[in-house]
Amino acid sequence: MEPILLYDTTLRDGTQGENISFSADEKLTIAKRLDDIGIHYIEGGWPGSNPRDMHFFEIARREVFRHARLTAFGSTRRPGLSVANDPNLTALLESGAPVVAIFGKTWDLHVQKIMENTLAENLDMIRDTVAYLKQNDREVVYDAEHFFDGYADNRSYALETLQAAVTAGADWVVLCDTNGGSLPHDVDAATRIVAERLTAWCAQNGRPVPGIGIHTHNDSGLALANTLAAVRVGARMVHGTINGYGERCGNVDLTSVIPVLQLKMGRSCVSDTNLTKLKTLSRFISETANQVPSNCRPFVGKSAFAHKGGIHVSAIMKEPRAYEHMDPTLIGNRRRVLVSDLSGKSNVEYKAQELGVSLGGNGFDSRVIVSRIKEMEEQGYQFDVADGTFKIMVEKFTEQFQPLFELESFRVSIEKDKDQPCSAHATIKVAVGESAEITAAEGLGPVSALDNALRKALGRFYPDLDTMRLVDFKVRVIDGRDGTEAKVRVLIESRDQDEIWSTIGVSEDIIEASWQALADSFQYKLAKTDTQVPLAASNQDKADQVTL
Ligand SMILES: [Zn+2]
Numbered sequence: 001m002e003p004i005l006l007y008d009t010t011l012r013d014g015t016q017g018e019n020i021s022f023s024a025d026e027k028l029t030i031a032k033r034l035d036d037i038g039i040h041y042i043e044g045g046w047p048g049s050n051p052r053d054m055h056f057f058e059i060a061r062r063e064v065f066r067h068a069r070l071t072a073f074g075s076t077r078r079p080g081l082s083v084a085n086d087p088n089l090t091a092l093l094e095s096g097a098p099v100v101a102i103f104g105k106t107w108d109l110h111v112q113k114i115m116e117n118t119l120a121e122n123l124d125m126i127r128d129t130v131a132y133l134k135q136n137d138r139e140v141v142y143d144a145e146h147f148f149d150g151y152a153d154n155r156s157y158a159l160e161t162l163q164a165a166v167t168a169g170a171d172w173v174v175l176c177d178t179n180g181g182s183l184p185h186d187v188d189a190a191t192r193i194v195a196e197r198l199t200a201w202c203a204q205n206g207r208p209v210p211g212i213g214i215h216t217h218n219d220s221g222l223a224l225a226n227t228l229a230a231v232r233v234g235a236r237m238v239h240g241t242i243n244g245y246g247e248r249c250g251n252v253d254l255t256s257v258i259p260v261l262q263l264k265m266g267r268s269c270v271s272d273t274n275l276t277k278l279k280t281l282s283r284f285i286s287e288t289a290n291q292v293p294s295n296c297r298p299f300v301g302k303s304a305f306a307h308k309g310g311i312h313v314s315a316i317m318k319e320p321r322a323y324e325h326m327d328p329t330l331i332g333n334r335r336r337v338l339v340s341d342l343s344g345k346s347n348v349e350y351k352a353q354e355l356g357v358s359l360g361g362n363g364f365d366s367r368v369i370v371s372r373i374k375e376m377e378e379q380g381y382q383f384d385v386a387d388g389t390f391k392i393m394v395e396k397f398t399e400q401f402q403p404l405f406e407l408e409s410f411r412v413s414i415e416k417d418k419d420q421p422c423s424a425h426a427t428i429k430v431a432v433g434e435s436a437e438i439t440a441a442e443g444l445g446p447v448s449a450l451d452n453a454l455r456k457a458l459g460r461f462y463p464d465l466d467t468m469r470l471v472d473f474k475v476r477v478i479d480g481r482d483g484t485e486a487k488v489r490v491l492i493e494s495r496d497q498d499e500i501w502s503t504i505g506v507s508e509d510i511i512e513a514s515w516q517a518l519a520d521s522f523q524y525k526l527a528k529t530d531t532q533v534p535l536a537a538s539n540q541d542k543a544d545q546v547t548l
Helices: 024-037 051-060 087-094 108-114 119-135 147-153 155-167 184-205 223-232 254-264 278-289 310-318 345-354 366-379 387-397 446-459 463-467 480-485 510-529 539-545
Strands: 005-008 041-045 069-075 099-105 139-145 172-177 211-216 237-240 406-415 423-432 435-443 469-478 487-495 500-507
Touching (some): 005 254, 099 119, 108 119, 108 147, 119 155, 139 155, 147 184, 155 172, 172 184, 184 223, 237 254, 310 345, 345 387, 366 387, 406 510, 423 446, 435 446, 500 510
Parallel strands (some): 005 237, 069 099, 099 139, 211 237
Antiparallel strands (some): 406 423, 423 435
Protein backbone atom coordinates (compact mmCIF):
# COMPACT_ATOMS: atom_id res chain seq x y z
CA MET A 1 0.00 0.00 0.00
CA GLU A 2 1.08 3.51 -0.70
CA PRO A 3 2.95 5.26 2.11
CA ILE A 4 1.36 8.27 3.78
CA LEU A 5 3.12 11.61 3.73
CA LEU A 6 3.13 13.41 7.05
CA TYR A 7 2.63 17.14 7.08
CA ASP A 8 3.40 18.68 10.45
CA THR A 9 1.88 22.02 11.37
CA THR A 10 2.95 22.21 15.03
CA LEU A 11 4.89 25.37 14.21
CA ARG A 12 1.91 27.09 12.57
CA ASP A 13 -1.50 25.63 13.55
CA GLY A 14 0.00 24.27 16.80
CA THR A 15 0.95 27.75 17.92
CA GLN A 16 -2.68 28.85 17.52
CA GLY A 17 -3.31 26.81 20.69
CA GLU A 18 -3.87 28.63 23.95
CA ASN A 19 -0.57 29.12 25.82
CA ILE A 20 1.55 27.65 23.01
CA SER A 21 4.22 29.83 21.52
CA PHE A 22 7.71 29.27 20.19
CA SER A 23 10.56 31.64 19.44
CA ALA A 24 12.19 31.41 16.00
CA ASP A 25 15.12 29.49 17.52
CA GLU A 26 12.79 27.05 19.29
CA LYS A 27 10.97 26.54 16.01
CA LEU A 28 14.22 25.65 14.33
CA THR A 29 15.12 23.14 17.05
CA ILE A 30 11.67 21.57 16.72
CA ALA A 31 11.94 21.48 12.92
CA LYS A 32 15.20 19.56 13.19
CA ARG A 33 13.60 17.03 15.53
CA LEU A 34 10.65 16.63 13.15
CA ASP A 35 13.06 16.10 10.29
CA ASP A 36 14.99 13.59 12.35
CA ILE A 37 11.91 11.40 12.90
CA GLY A 38 11.09 11.47 9.19
CA ILE A 39 8.25 14.00 8.84
CA HIS A 40 7.83 14.79 5.13
CA TYR A 41 6.61 18.39 5.24
CA ILE A 42 7.18 20.94 8.00
CA GLU A 43 4.94 23.97 7.91
CA GLY A 44 7.12 26.60 9.54
CA GLY A 45 4.71 29.52 9.76
CA TRP A 46 3.07 32.37 7.93
CA PRO A 47 5.86 34.68 6.76
CA GLY A 48 3.43 37.38 5.63
CA SER A 49 1.75 37.61 9.03
CA ASN A 50 4.55 38.31 11.48
CA PRO A 51 8.27 39.10 11.69
CA ARG A 52 8.98 36.08 13.90
CA ASP A 53 7.89 33.66 11.20
CA MET A 54 9.84 35.63 8.60
CA HIS A 55 12.92 35.32 10.82
CA PHE A 56 12.31 31.58 11.22
CA PHE A 57 12.45 31.09 7.45
CA GLU A 58 15.60 33.19 7.27
CA ILE A 59 17.42 30.89 9.68
CA ALA A 60 15.74 27.68 8.50
CA ARG A 61 16.73 28.07 4.88
CA ARG A 62 20.39 27.82 5.88
CA GLU A 63 19.73 24.38 7.40
CA VAL A 64 19.85 21.10 5.56
CA PHE A 65 16.82 18.92 6.18
CA ARG A 66 17.30 15.25 5.42
CA HIS A 67 13.69 14.20 5.01
CA ALA A 68 11.44 17.17 5.32
CA ARG A 69 10.46 19.84 2.85
CA LEU A 70 10.07 23.21 4.48
CA THR A 71 6.67 24.76 3.83
CA ALA A 72 5.49 28.35 4.12
CA PHE A 73 1.82 29.07 4.75
CA GLY A 74 -0.31 31.93 3.49
CA SER A 75 -3.62 32.93 1.98
CA THR A 76 -4.82 33.46 -1.57
CA ARG A 77 -4.26 36.93 -3.02
CA ARG A 78 -6.42 39.72 -1.66
CA PRO A 79 -9.55 40.70 -3.58
CA GLY A 80 -8.86 43.41 -6.12
CA LEU A 81 -5.08 43.07 -5.92
CA SER A 82 -2.90 41.42 -8.55
CA VAL A 83 -0.74 38.49 -7.44
CA ALA A 84 2.49 40.36 -8.19
CA ASN A 85 1.42 43.25 -5.97
CA ASP A 86 0.21 41.19 -3.04
CA PRO A 87 2.72 41.57 -0.16
CA ASN A 88 1.56 38.30 1.38
CA LEU A 89 2.51 36.35 -1.76
CA THR A 90 5.80 38.22 -2.06
CA ALA A 91 6.64 37.22 1.52
CA LEU A 92 5.83 33.58 0.71
CA LEU A 93 8.22 33.56 -2.23
CA GLU A 94 10.88 35.45 -0.29
CA SER A 95 10.73 32.88 2.51
CA GLY A 96 12.70 30.60 0.20
CA ALA A 97 10.56 27.60 1.17
CA PRO A 98 10.32 25.08 -1.67
CA VAL A 99 6.71 24.27 -0.75
CA VAL A 100 3.92 26.79 -0.27
CA ALA A 101 0.59 26.03 1.37
CA ILE A 102 -2.22 28.36 0.40
CA PHE A 103 -5.59 28.40 2.05
CA GLY A 104 -8.62 29.46 0.08
CA LYS A 105 -12.28 29.89 0.86
CA THR A 106 -14.49 26.92 0.02
CA TRP A 107 -17.66 27.76 1.91
CA ASP A 108 -19.99 30.25 0.23
CA LEU A 109 -20.97 31.50 3.71
CA HIS A 110 -17.42 32.71 4.27
CA VAL A 111 -17.03 34.18 0.80
CA GLN A 112 -20.25 36.17 0.89
CA LYS A 113 -20.96 36.92 4.54
CA ILE A 114 -17.51 37.14 6.09
CA MET A 115 -15.33 38.29 3.20
CA GLU A 116 -18.20 40.19 1.53
CA ASN A 117 -16.83 39.02 -1.77
CA THR A 118 -18.42 37.50 -4.84
CA LEU A 119 -18.28 33.79 -5.53
CA ALA A 120 -16.67 34.41 -8.92
CA GLU A 121 -13.93 36.69 -7.56
CA ASN A 122 -13.08 34.06 -4.92
CA LEU A 123 -12.57 31.47 -7.68
CA ASP A 124 -10.29 33.90 -9.54
CA MET A 125 -8.28 34.48 -6.37
CA ILE A 126 -7.68 30.76 -5.95
CA ARG A 127 -6.81 30.25 -9.61
CA ASP A 128 -4.48 33.26 -9.85
CA THR A 129 -2.64 32.45 -6.64
CA VAL A 130 -1.99 28.80 -7.39
CA ALA A 131 -0.92 29.58 -10.95
CA TYR A 132 1.45 32.33 -9.77
CA LEU A 133 3.15 30.04 -7.25
CA LYS A 134 3.49 27.29 -9.86
CA GLN A 135 5.07 29.81 -12.26
CA ASN A 136 7.58 30.43 -9.49
CA ASP A 137 8.41 26.72 -9.27
CA ARG A 138 6.90 26.00 -5.92
CA GLU A 139 5.25 22.77 -4.86
CA VAL A 140 1.73 23.99 -4.04
CA VAL A 141 -0.40 22.56 -1.28
CA TYR A 142 -3.91 23.97 -1.59
CA ASP A 143 -5.78 24.00 1.75
CA ALA A 144 -9.53 24.04 1.15
CA GLU A 145 -10.57 25.82 4.32
CA HIS A 146 -13.92 24.68 5.81
CA PHE A 147 -14.17 22.15 3.00
CA PHE A 148 -16.61 19.79 4.72
CA ASP A 149 -18.90 22.59 5.93
CA GLY A 150 -18.88 24.17 2.49
CA TYR A 151 -19.55 20.80 0.88
CA ALA A 152 -22.55 20.25 3.18
CA ASP A 153 -24.05 23.70 2.47
CA ASN A 154 -23.28 24.23 -1.20
CA ARG A 155 -21.68 21.19 -2.72
CA SER A 156 -21.31 22.42 -6.27
CA TYR A 157 -19.56 25.63 -5.21
CA ALA A 158 -17.22 23.79 -2.82
CA LEU A 159 -16.20 21.49 -5.67
CA GLU A 160 -15.78 24.46 -8.04
CA THR A 161 -13.20 25.97 -5.66
CA LEU A 162 -11.23 22.72 -5.73
CA GLN A 163 -11.47 22.60 -9.50
CA ALA A 164 -10.07 26.14 -9.68
CA ALA A 165 -7.03 25.08 -7.62
CA VAL A 166 -6.52 21.87 -9.59
CA THR A 167 -6.76 23.40 -13.04
CA ALA A 168 -4.29 26.09 -11.96
CA GLY A 169 -1.81 23.33 -11.13
CA ALA A 170 -2.04 22.59 -7.37
CA ASP A 171 0.05 19.56 -6.41
CA TRP A 172 -2.07 18.75 -3.37
CA VAL A 173 -5.68 19.44 -2.48
CA VAL A 174 -6.16 19.33 1.27
CA LEU A 175 -9.65 18.89 2.64
CA CYS A 176 -9.89 20.83 5.90
CA ASP A 177 -12.34 20.26 8.74
CA THR A 178 -11.55 23.72 10.02
CA ASN A 179 -14.34 23.88 12.63
CA GLY A 180 -13.83 20.28 13.73
CA GLY A 181 -17.53 19.47 13.55
CA SER A 182 -17.63 16.83 10.82
CA LEU A 183 -18.43 13.16 11.29
CA PRO A 184 -16.33 10.29 9.91
CA HIS A 185 -19.03 8.99 7.53
CA ASP A 186 -19.46 12.48 6.04
CA VAL A 187 -15.71 12.78 5.60
CA ASP A 188 -15.69 9.37 3.94
CA ALA A 189 -18.48 10.27 1.50
CA ALA A 190 -17.12 13.70 0.56
CA THR A 191 -13.53 12.46 0.14
CA ARG A 192 -14.70 9.69 -2.21
CA ILE A 193 -16.48 12.24 -4.40
CA VAL A 194 -13.42 14.52 -4.43
CA ALA A 195 -11.20 11.62 -5.49
CA GLU A 196 -13.54 10.84 -8.41
CA ARG A 197 -13.78 14.48 -9.51
CA LEU A 198 -10.03 15.08 -9.37
CA THR A 199 -9.45 12.15 -11.70
CA ALA A 200 -12.16 13.35 -14.09
CA TRP A 201 -10.96 16.99 -14.20
CA CYS A 202 -7.37 15.98 -14.75
CA ALA A 203 -8.29 13.52 -17.49
CA GLN A 204 -10.04 16.39 -19.33
CA ASN A 205 -7.01 18.64 -19.01
CA GLY A 206 -4.30 16.01 -19.40
CA ARG A 207 -2.81 17.02 -16.02
CA PRO A 208 -1.32 14.72 -13.39
CA VAL A 209 -3.88 14.04 -10.65
CA PRO A 210 -3.00 15.96 -7.46
CA GLY A 211 -2.82 14.09 -4.18
CA ILE A 212 -5.52 14.47 -1.56
CA GLY A 213 -4.65 15.64 1.93
CA ILE A 214 -6.69 15.71 5.11
CA HIS A 215 -6.52 18.39 7.83
CA THR A 216 -8.72 17.84 10.87
CA HIS A 217 -9.45 19.58 14.14
CA ASN A 218 -10.62 17.83 17.28
CA ASP A 219 -13.63 19.87 18.38
CA SER A 220 -15.89 16.82 18.37
CA GLY A 221 -13.20 14.41 19.56
CA LEU A 222 -13.18 12.99 16.03
CA ALA A 223 -10.01 14.39 14.50
CA LEU A 224 -8.32 10.99 14.38
CA ALA A 225 -11.43 9.14 13.19
CA ASN A 226 -11.95 11.73 10.43
CA THR A 227 -8.31 11.48 9.37
CA LEU A 228 -8.49 7.69 9.12
CA ALA A 229 -11.78 7.90 7.21
CA ALA A 230 -10.16 10.13 4.59
CA VAL A 231 -7.04 7.96 4.35
CA ARG A 232 -9.15 4.84 3.76
CA VAL A 233 -10.73 6.40 0.69
CA GLY A 234 -7.65 7.89 -0.88
CA ALA A 235 -6.02 10.72 1.12
CA ARG A 236 -2.24 10.36 0.93
CA MET A 237 -1.14 13.37 2.98
CA VAL A 238 -2.06 13.86 6.63
CA HIS A 239 -1.81 17.22 8.37
CA GLY A 240 -1.48 17.30 12.14
CA THR A 241 0.54 18.50 15.11
CA ILE A 242 2.67 16.76 17.71
CA ASN A 243 0.62 16.24 20.89
CA GLY A 244 -2.42 17.60 19.06
CA TYR A 245 -1.64 21.19 20.02
CA GLY A 246 -3.74 23.69 18.12
CA GLU A 247 -6.58 26.16 18.19
CA ARG A 248 -9.49 25.40 20.59
CA CYS A 249 -9.44 21.61 21.10
CA GLY A 250 -6.41 21.16 18.88
CA ASN A 251 -5.48 19.48 15.63
CA VAL A 252 -5.27 15.76 15.05
CA ASP A 253 -2.40 14.39 17.12
CA LEU A 254 0.37 12.95 14.96
CA THR A 255 1.59 10.88 17.91
CA SER A 256 -1.62 8.86 17.44
CA VAL A 257 -1.90 9.15 13.66
CA ILE A 258 1.55 7.71 12.99
CA PRO A 259 1.29 4.49 15.06
CA VAL A 260 -2.32 3.85 13.99
CA LEU A 261 -1.51 4.19 10.29
CA GLN A 262 1.75 2.35 10.47
CA LEU A 263 1.10 -0.41 12.98
CA LYS A 264 -2.61 -1.00 12.61
CA MET A 265 -3.42 -0.06 9.00
CA GLY A 266 -0.19 -1.10 7.35
CA ARG A 267 0.38 2.36 5.85
CA SER A 268 4.00 3.23 6.38
CA CYS A 269 4.84 6.77 7.47
CA VAL A 270 8.33 6.65 9.00
CA SER A 271 11.00 3.97 9.43
CA ASP A 272 10.65 1.46 12.26
CA THR A 273 13.72 2.92 13.94
CA ASN A 274 12.30 6.42 13.77
CA LEU A 275 8.99 5.18 15.12
CA THR A 276 10.75 4.31 18.40
CA LYS A 277 11.58 8.03 18.80
CA LEU A 278 7.92 9.02 19.00
CA LYS A 279 7.56 9.13 22.76
CA THR A 280 10.72 11.18 23.17
CA LEU A 281 9.57 13.57 20.45
CA SER A 282 6.23 14.06 22.22
CA ARG A 283 8.02 14.79 25.49
CA PHE A 284 10.44 17.15 23.77
CA ILE A 285 7.61 19.18 22.23
CA SER A 286 5.79 19.37 25.60
CA GLU A 287 8.97 20.62 27.22
CA THR A 288 9.62 23.22 24.55
CA ALA A 289 6.00 24.38 24.68
CA ASN A 290 6.25 24.42 28.49
CA GLN A 291 3.20 22.19 28.80
CA VAL A 292 2.85 19.42 31.36
CA PRO A 293 2.71 16.21 29.30
CA SER A 294 -0.64 14.44 29.43
CA ASN A 295 -0.19 11.07 31.15
CA CYS A 296 -3.16 9.51 29.38
CA ARG A 297 -2.17 10.58 25.87
CA PRO A 298 -2.63 7.46 23.72
CA PHE A 299 0.57 5.61 22.74
CA VAL A 300 3.09 8.10 24.16
CA GLY A 301 1.62 9.04 27.58
CA LYS A 302 3.19 7.86 30.80
CA SER A 303 0.06 5.86 31.67
CA ALA A 304 -0.55 4.47 28.17
CA PHE A 305 0.88 1.08 29.17
CA ALA A 306 0.53 1.26 32.96
CA HIS A 307 -1.08 -1.62 34.80
CA LYS A 308 -2.51 -1.43 38.29
CA GLY A 309 -4.85 -4.35 39.00
CA GLY A 310 -3.06 -7.46 40.32
CA ILE A 311 -4.92 -9.74 37.88
CA HIS A 312 -3.79 -7.63 34.93
CA VAL A 313 -0.23 -7.65 36.15
CA SER A 314 0.02 -11.39 36.59
CA ALA A 315 -1.62 -11.82 33.17
CA ILE A 316 0.78 -9.52 31.30
CA MET A 317 3.71 -11.21 32.96
CA LYS A 318 2.52 -14.40 31.25
CA GLU A 319 1.41 -12.81 27.99
CA PRO A 320 1.58 -9.05 27.36
CA ARG A 321 -1.13 -9.21 24.68
CA ALA A 322 -3.63 -10.15 27.38
CA TYR A 323 -3.95 -6.48 28.43
CA GLU A 324 -1.93 -4.49 25.89
CA HIS A 325 -3.11 -3.56 22.40
CA MET A 326 0.46 -3.35 21.11
CA ASP A 327 4.10 -3.60 22.13
CA PRO A 328 4.94 -0.23 23.77
CA THR A 329 8.60 -0.41 22.78
CA LEU A 330 7.68 -0.01 19.08
CA ILE A 331 6.96 3.66 19.72
CA GLY A 332 9.58 4.09 22.45
CA ASN A 333 7.21 3.81 25.40
CA ARG A 334 7.40 1.17 28.09
CA ARG A 335 5.18 -0.97 30.23
CA ARG A 336 4.75 0.23 33.80
CA VAL A 337 3.36 -1.59 36.74
CA LEU A 338 1.77 0.54 39.41
CA VAL A 339 2.15 -0.49 42.98
CA SER A 340 -0.82 0.04 45.24
CA ASP A 341 -2.71 -1.72 47.98
CA LEU A 342 -4.67 -3.45 45.23
CA SER A 343 -1.57 -5.22 44.19
CA GLY A 344 -0.12 -8.55 45.02
CA LYS A 345 3.48 -9.60 45.43
CA SER A 346 3.98 -9.81 41.68
CA ASN A 347 3.36 -6.06 41.20
CA VAL A 348 5.84 -5.12 43.89
CA GLU A 349 8.46 -7.45 42.49
CA TYR A 350 7.92 -6.25 38.96
CA LYS A 351 8.04 -2.62 40.00
CA ALA A 352 11.21 -3.03 42.04
CA GLN A 353 12.87 -4.74 39.12
CA GLU A 354 11.77 -1.95 36.78
CA LEU A 355 13.26 0.70 39.07
CA GLY A 356 16.48 -1.27 39.34
CA VAL A 357 16.22 -2.19 43.03
CA SER A 358 16.70 -5.74 44.16
CA LEU A 359 13.83 -6.77 46.46
CA GLY A 360 15.68 -9.73 47.80
CA GLY A 361 18.87 -7.65 48.06
CA ASN A 362 21.02 -8.03 51.16
CA GLY A 363 19.16 -11.23 52.06
CA PHE A 364 15.81 -9.53 52.73
CA ASP A 365 12.62 -11.46 52.19
CA SER A 366 10.44 -9.91 49.49
CA ARG A 367 7.25 -10.96 51.30
CA VAL A 368 8.29 -8.87 54.30
CA ILE A 369 8.79 -5.85 52.04
CA VAL A 370 5.36 -6.34 50.50
CA SER A 371 3.73 -6.35 53.92
CA ARG A 372 5.73 -3.24 54.97
CA ILE A 373 4.48 -1.47 51.84
CA LYS A 374 0.92 -2.46 52.60
CA GLU A 375 1.28 -1.12 56.15
CA MET A 376 2.51 2.19 54.82
CA GLU A 377 -0.39 2.34 52.37
CA GLU A 378 -2.73 1.92 55.31
CA GLN A 379 -1.10 4.96 56.89
CA GLY A 380 -1.90 7.00 53.79
CA TYR A 381 0.99 6.46 51.37
CA GLN A 382 -0.02 5.79 47.82
CA PHE A 383 2.80 4.21 45.93
CA ASP A 384 1.06 3.79 42.60
CA VAL A 385 1.50 7.53 42.11
CA ALA A 386 4.90 7.89 43.73
CA ASP A 387 7.57 5.83 41.98
CA GLY A 388 10.35 7.96 43.42
CA THR A 389 9.41 7.36 47.05
CA PHE A 390 8.68 3.69 46.37
CA LYS A 391 12.22 3.20 45.09
CA ILE A 392 13.74 4.97 48.07
CA MET A 393 11.55 3.02 50.54
CA VAL A 394 12.54 -0.33 49.08
CA GLU A 395 16.19 0.71 49.22
CA LYS A 396 15.76 1.72 52.84
CA PHE A 397 14.00 -1.52 53.81
CA THR A 398 16.78 -3.55 52.25
CA GLU A 399 19.57 -1.33 53.57
CA GLN A 400 20.63 -0.36 50.07
CA PHE A 401 19.83 3.33 50.42
CA GLN A 402 22.78 5.70 50.09
CA PRO A 403 21.69 9.22 50.92
CA LEU A 404 23.33 11.85 48.74
CA PHE A 405 22.64 14.48 51.41
CA GLU A 406 21.36 14.48 54.95
CA LEU A 407 19.25 17.03 56.70
CA GLU A 408 20.68 18.48 59.86
CA SER A 409 17.90 20.98 60.49
CA PHE A 410 15.65 23.56 58.90
CA ARG A 411 13.61 26.51 60.06
CA VAL A 412 10.74 28.07 58.17
CA SER A 413 9.04 31.34 59.00
CA ILE A 414 6.04 32.94 57.38
CA GLU A 415 5.11 36.56 57.47
CA LYS A 416 1.80 38.13 56.61
CA ASP A 417 1.24 41.87 56.71
CA LYS A 418 -2.12 43.48 56.33
CA ASP A 419 -2.89 43.95 52.60
CA GLN A 420 0.28 42.09 51.61
CA PRO A 421 0.57 38.51 50.39
CA CYS A 422 2.33 35.96 52.62
CA SER A 423 6.08 35.66 52.30
CA ALA A 424 8.11 32.74 53.56
CA HIS A 425 11.72 32.38 54.56
CA ALA A 426 13.62 29.12 55.07
CA THR A 427 17.03 28.34 56.51
CA ILE A 428 18.40 24.86 56.03
CA LYS A 429 21.46 22.95 57.16
CA VAL A 430 22.43 19.84 55.22
CA ALA A 431 25.42 17.52 55.20
CA VAL A 432 26.90 16.23 51.95
CA GLY A 433 29.63 13.71 52.64
CA GLU A 434 32.00 15.42 55.05
CA SER A 435 30.82 18.94 54.26
CA ALA A 436 28.00 20.88 55.81
CA GLU A 437 26.12 23.67 54.15
CA ILE A 438 23.78 26.29 55.55
CA THR A 439 21.68 28.35 53.22
CA ALA A 440 18.68 30.59 53.39
CA ALA A 441 16.10 31.45 50.77
CA GLU A 442 12.74 33.05 50.32
CA GLY A 443 9.67 31.77 48.59
CA LEU A 444 6.02 32.52 47.99
CA GLY A 445 5.09 29.86 50.53
CA PRO A 446 6.91 27.61 53.00
CA VAL A 447 7.43 24.76 50.55
CA SER A 448 8.81 26.96 47.82
CA ALA A 449 11.13 28.63 50.37
CA LEU A 450 12.35 25.18 51.49
CA ASP A 451 12.76 24.04 47.89
CA ASN A 452 14.79 27.15 47.07
CA ALA A 453 16.99 26.79 50.18
CA LEU A 454 17.66 23.08 49.56
CA ARG A 455 18.39 23.69 45.89
CA LYS A 456 20.84 26.42 46.80
CA ALA A 457 22.54 24.25 49.43
CA LEU A 458 22.93 21.24 47.15
CA GLY A 459 23.60 23.15 43.93
CA ARG A 460 27.16 23.71 45.03
CA PHE A 461 27.80 19.94 45.12
CA TYR A 462 25.50 18.80 42.32
CA PRO A 463 25.38 21.33 39.47
CA ASP A 464 23.06 19.06 37.46
CA LEU A 465 20.23 20.03 39.85
CA ASP A 466 19.64 23.00 37.55
CA THR A 467 17.83 20.67 35.16
CA MET A 468 15.25 19.66 37.79
CA ARG A 469 11.98 21.48 38.40
CA LEU A 470 8.96 20.87 40.59
CA VAL A 471 5.92 20.78 38.34
CA ASP A 472 3.08 19.87 40.62
CA PHE A 473 2.32 19.99 44.30
CA LYS A 474 -0.85 18.43 45.69
CA VAL A 475 -2.06 18.29 49.26
CA ARG A 476 -4.87 16.07 50.41
CA VAL A 477 -6.33 15.54 53.86
CA ILE A 478 -6.73 11.85 54.63
CA ASP A 479 -8.17 9.87 57.46
CA GLY A 480 -10.31 12.73 58.75
CA ARG A 481 -12.26 10.33 60.98
CA ASP A 482 -10.06 10.94 63.98
CA GLY A 483 -10.59 14.70 63.94
CA THR A 484 -7.41 16.36 65.10
CA GLU A 485 -5.31 13.37 64.10
CA ALA A 486 -6.18 13.81 60.44
CA LYS A 487 -3.13 13.40 58.27
CA VAL A 488 -2.13 15.14 55.10
CA ARG A 489 -0.65 13.52 52.07
CA VAL A 490 1.63 15.66 49.94
CA LEU A 491 2.41 14.57 46.42
CA ILE A 492 5.15 16.29 44.45
CA GLU A 493 5.82 15.81 40.77
CA SER A 494 9.25 16.78 39.47
CA ARG A 495 10.85 16.62 36.11
CA ASP A 496 14.11 17.07 34.30
CA GLN A 497 14.98 16.84 30.61
CA ASP A 498 14.14 13.16 30.28
CA GLU A 499 11.88 11.99 33.07
CA ILE A 500 9.00 12.85 35.37
CA TRP A 501 8.90 11.33 38.83
CA SER A 502 6.62 11.59 41.82
CA THR A 503 7.31 11.48 45.52
CA ILE A 504 5.04 11.43 48.52
CA GLY A 505 5.03 12.43 52.17
CA VAL A 506 2.47 11.66 54.88
CA SER A 507 2.24 13.31 58.26
CA GLU A 508 -0.10 15.07 60.64
CA ASP A 509 1.89 18.20 59.82
CA ILE A 510 1.80 19.68 56.34
CA ILE A 511 5.37 21.00 56.46
CA GLU A 512 6.71 17.62 57.59
CA ALA A 513 4.79 15.82 54.83
CA SER A 514 6.02 18.36 52.28
CA TRP A 515 9.59 17.97 53.45
CA GLN A 516 9.45 14.17 53.09
CA ALA A 517 8.19 14.44 49.52
CA LEU A 518 10.68 17.19 48.68
CA ALA A 519 13.66 15.36 50.16
CA ASP A 520 12.75 12.14 48.30
CA SER A 521 12.43 14.06 45.07
CA PHE A 522 15.95 15.49 45.43
CA GLN A 523 17.40 12.12 46.50
CA TYR A 524 15.78 10.44 43.49
CA LYS A 525 17.16 13.02 41.08
CA LEU A 526 20.66 12.92 42.55
CA ALA A 527 20.82 9.12 42.55
CA LYS A 528 19.63 9.07 38.95
CA THR A 529 22.07 11.55 37.50
CA ASP A 530 25.04 11.76 39.79
CA THR A 531 26.46 8.61 41.22
CA GLN A 532 29.89 10.14 41.62
CA VAL A 533 31.33 11.34 44.89
CA PRO A 534 30.09 14.91 45.31
CA LEU A 535 32.48 17.76 44.82
CA ALA A 536 33.93 18.81 48.15
CA ALA A 537 33.29 22.45 48.92
CA SER A 538 36.49 24.44 48.66
CA ASN A 539 37.87 26.31 51.65
CA GLN A 540 36.80 29.56 50.08
CA ASP A 541 33.28 28.14 49.77
CA LYS A 542 33.34 27.19 53.42
CA ALA A 543 34.31 30.71 54.36
CA ASP A 544 31.28 31.97 52.41
CA GLN A 545 28.82 29.67 54.06
CA VAL A 546 28.18 31.69 57.19
CA THR A 547 27.44 34.86 55.32
CA LEU A 548 24.63 33.32 53.25
ZN1 LIG B 1 -6.15 24.01 11.00
